[in-house]
Amino acid sequence: MTAVIEKAAGPELAPGPRPGTQFAGRRRPGETLIRMVLRLAALLTMVTTVGILIALLIPSLSFFAEVPVWEFLFGTRWAPRFADASFGAIPLITATLWTTVIALLVAVPFGLGAAIMLAEYAKPRTRSILKPVLEVLAGVPTVVYGFFALQFVQATVLREWLQLPTGAFSVLAAGLVMGVMIIPTIASISEDAMSAVPSALRQGSAALGANRMQTTLRVVFPAALSGIVAAVVLGVSRAVGETMIVAIAAGSQARIVTNPLEQGQTMTGFIANAALGDSRVGSLEYNTLFAVGLLLFLITLLMNMISIRFVRRFREAY
Amino acid sequence: MTTTRHAPPATVRVSAPLGTGTHGDRKPGPMLFLLLLWLSLLVAFGVLATLLITILMDGWGKLSPQLFTNYPSATPETAGARPAVLGSAWVIAATAVFTLPLGIAAAIHLEEFADKKRWFNRLIELNVQNLAAVPAIIYGLLALGFLSLLQVQNKNIVIGGALALSLLILPVVIIATREGLRAVPREIRDASLALGATPWQTVWRQVLPASVPSIATGSILALSRALGEAAPLLVLGALVYITFDPNGLMSGYTTLPIQIFNWTGRPQEGFHELAAATSVLLLAVLLLMNALAIFIRNKYQKRW
Numbered sequence: 001m002t003a004v005i006e007k008a009a010g011p012e013l014a015p016g017p018r019p020g021t022q023f024a025g026r027r028r029p030g031e032t033l034i035r036m037v038l039r040l041a042a043l044l045t046m047v048t049t050v051g052i053l054i055a056l057l058i059p060s061l062s063f064f065a066e067v068p069v070w071e072f073l074f075g076t077r078w079a080p081r082f083a084d085a086s087f088g089a090i091p092l093i094t095a096t097l098w099t100t101v102i103a104l105l106v107a108v109p110f111g112l113g114a115a116i117m118l119a120e121y122a123k124p125r126t127r128s129i130l131k132p133v134l135e136v137l138a139g140v141p142t143v144v145y146g147f148f149a150l151q152f153v154q155a156t157v158l159r160e161w162l163q164l165p166t167g168a169f170s171v172l173a174a175g176l177v178m179g180v181m182i183i184p185t186i187a188s189i190s191e192d193a194m195s196a197v198p199s200a201l202r203q204g205s206a207a208l209g210a211n212r213m214q215t216t217l218r219v220v221f222p223a224a225l226s227g228i229v230a231a232v233v234l235g236v237s238r239a240v241g242e243t244m245i246v247a248i249a250a251g252s253q254a255r256i257v258t259n260p261l262e263q264g265q266t267m268t269g270f271i272a273n274a275a276l277g278d279s280r281v282g283s284l285e286y287n288t289l290f291a292v293g294l295l296l297f298l299i300t301l302l303m304n305m306i307s308i309r310f311v312r313r314f315r316e317a318y
Numbered sequence: 319m320t321t322t323r324h325a326p327p328a329t330v331r332v333s334a335p336l337g338t339g340t341h342g343d344r345k346p347g348p349m350l351f352l353l354l355l356w357l358s359l360l361v362a363f364g365v366l367a368t369l370l371i372t373i374l375m376d377g378w379g380k381l382s383p384q385l386f387t388n389y390p391s392a393t394p395e396t397a398g399a400r401p402a403v404l405g406s407a408w409v410i411a412a413t414a415v416f417t418l419p420l421g422i423a424a425a426i427h428l429e430e431f432a433d434k435k436r437w438f439n440r441l442i443e444l445n446v447q448n449l450a451a452v453p454a455i456i457y458g459l460l461a462l463g464f465l466s467l468l469q470v471q472n473k474n475i476v477i478g479g480a481l482a483l484s485l486l487i488l489p490v491v492i493i494a495t496r497e498g499l500r501a502v503p504r505e506i507r508d509a510s511l512a513l514g515a516t517p518w519q520t521v522w523r524q525v526l527p528a529s530v531p532s533i534a535t536g537s538i539l540a541l542s543r544a545l546g547e548a549a550p551l552l553v554l555g556a557l558v559y560i561t562f563d564p565n566g567l568m569s570g571y572t573t574l575p576i577q578i579f580n581w582t583g584r585p586q587e588g589f590h591e592l593a594a595a596t597s598v599l600l601l602a603v604l605l606l607m608n609a610l611a612i613f614i615r616n617k618y619q620k621r622w
Contacts, residue, residue, distance in 0.1 A: 028516065028518075031516060031517075031518045034518055035427075035431055035518070037423060038423045038424070038426050038427035038431060039427050039431075039432075041419075041420050041421075041423035041424035041427060042423075042424040042427040042428055042432065042439075042442055043442075044420060044424065044488075045424060045442060045445055045446050045449060045488065045489070045492070046441075046442060046445055048449060048460075048485050048488070049445050049448070049449060051460055051464065052452070052456060052457075052460050054463075055459060055460045055462075055463030055464060056456075056459065056460075056463070058463070059463065109358065110358040110361045110362065111358075112358075113354060113355045113357065113358025113359065114355075114358050114359050114362055116355055117355040117356070117358065117359050121352070121355060130359060132612065133362065133363060133366065134362060135608070136366060136605070136608065137362055137365075137366050139539075139542060139543075139546070139604055139605075139608055140366075140369065140546075140601065140604075141545075141546025141547070141548070141575055141597075141600060141601075141604065142546070142547075142548070142549075143546070143548045143575040143576075143578050143579050143582075143597075144369070144373070144546075144575075144578065144597045144600065144601060145369075146579070146582065147373070147578060147582050147593055147594070147597055148369045148372065148373065150582060151372070151376065151582075151590060151594075152368070152369075152372045180361075180362070180365045183361075183362055184362075187362075211343050211345070211348050212343055212348065213343070213347065213348040213351040213352075214348075216351075217351075234451060237451055237453075238451070240453070241451075241452070241453025241454070241455070241456075242453070243453065243454065243455045243548075243549035243552075244548050244549055244552075244575070244579065247549075247552075247579075248579065248582055248583070268453065268455050268549070271455055271458075271459070271553065272455065272549060272552050272553065275458070275462075275552060275553040275554075275555065276552070276557060278555065281466045289459065289462075289553075290459060290463070293455070293456055293459045296453060296455075296456065297452065297453075297456050300451065300452060300453055300456075301448065301452075303451075304447070304448050304451045304452075305448070307451070308444065308447055308448070
């Protein structure tokens with residue numbers, strides 16, 4: 001509709017004297033200017049992306065000029081500040097993997113459970129109470145989650161109550177709390193996906209004699225699967241990128257983590273920690289930050305692309 | 319209704335509303351399933367309650383006016399978070415000034431003027447979605463790289479932090495604004511255009527005013543996210559010992575989340591209480607902002 005009107009309003013289609021209205025009319029330099037400004041604002045989002053890439057790439061390139069990519073990706077010792085420095089990212093990667101896997105073990109079942117509850121079982125009134133609570137969970141600052149992980153989960157629950165042989169920090173505490181942080185992400189996207197499943201499918205299933213559990217698990221769940229996968233993938237990307245919880249509760253020793261009760265340094269934990277020491281711009285230490293940042297960015301970018309693709313699929317299906 | 323002895327699933331219960339499929343819900347399997355569903359909600363509730371309670375208990379003793387009036391110090395007894403409170407206020411105000419006009423403008427372009435069939439506009443949309451999920455700490459690195467490029471020596475300045483946080487929440491503001499604009503029905507635009515308004519007049523006088531509540535809601539939620547975010551500021555060196563009031567865009571600063579992080583990392587128990595008290599303060603502000611957003615959404619949002 002707008003397209004038609006815009007065309008009629010174009011100056012080349014308005015020859016000769018016009019009747020009383022300004023409908024088609026004259027050029028409006030003010031409006032052209034406004035549109036330019038709006039377009040520039042939208043372009044700025046592209047500038048941000050290019051900026052991120054350049055900001056990460058330039059220091060990373062000078063990092064990789066000194067440290068071979070191969071050694072960075074597959075080296076097993078991470079000691080960027082020692083005299084005999086070594087830059088193998090495997091310790092950082094194992095710690096990141098541990099926290100991510102633990103977080104997903106918490107977030108996926110409970111997030112999906114909450115989503116099913118909200119989408120399939122809850123009455124509108126129950127839902128209008130439960131949903132804001134999940135939103136509050138999403139709004140708690142990660143630094144507060146980190147404090148909670150260190151002071152309560154690690155110190156009180158794991159060490160005092162469960163008497164687990166663990167030190168002041170562990171990837172387990174960080175991962176568990178991170179999982180709770182991710183529950184709302186997974187719950188809200190999978191709930192969207194399940195709510196988007198047409199109720200005709202549910203009624204059909206009920207008409208065949210299925211109960212609500214069978215309908216949920218065998219009809220709604222498969223129909224919403226792409227949205228659910230998208231939610232999980234996005235959860236992975238949030239877990240990989242989360243910083244403050246791991247910086248506070250996971251510890252700062254970069255070594256290969258073989259047991260969740262150990263402490264470990266994740267990729268984000270390293271960036272946060274290394275940024276505290278004021279490294280000179282252009283030094284190898286400074287460039288190391290950006291090399292790890294680039295790896296992190298590429299991993300999360302890949303995850304986001306996969307997630308977006310799956311979201312598209314479920315949106316288009318109905 | 320007949321009660322069948324063999325109870326095949328074909329039993330019809332006319333009394334139940336059509337299509338709910340509650341038949342057979344009381345068998346053990348479905349009951350267990352429902353129990354598990356409740357359990358998963360309970361985990362969310364339970365952790366939230368535990369978090370609030372433990373933090374309140376830890377921080378109760380330190381929740382005093384001193385927290386607002388005193389500067390950080392080496393002894394927990396006299397330490398306060400005054401510079402962090404002011405620093406947070408400065409950074410968030412600057413972030414709001416940078417982000418909101420930009421984000422709303424970009425959203426208007428994408429939603430109202432951009433030709434969605436062109437590959438470039440589709441690329442921008444995809445890009446906004448991607449930016450929304452980039453880890454916060456990457457925005458810190460971006461700002462760090464940018465300030466280094468400008469040869470800025472002291473990177474811990476309000477404008478640097480605001481830059482990182484603005485870019486962080488820009489996609490959030492854009493996405494929320496677009497949803498608000500999309501909720502305004504086609505007919506409003508058509509009517510305006512039919513009365514002779516130009517496309518821009520239509521947007522400015524009809525569409526935007528109609529979507530102010532949802533834009534406000536989205537903006538408040540985005541700013542509350544920025545207020546709680548620590549990672550990018552950490553990278554920019556906001557973890558410093560500040561004993562003055564931040565007083566401008568070029569001033570050094572620290573913020574509440576950074577102050578919490580700082581106190582969490584100290585060995586003395588007194589600092590942990592301070593961290594808890596500051597967390598309570600931060601959570602209270604965030605909850606107020608969230609409540610305000612929900613209030614605006616419920617009170618002013620029109621259902622067309």
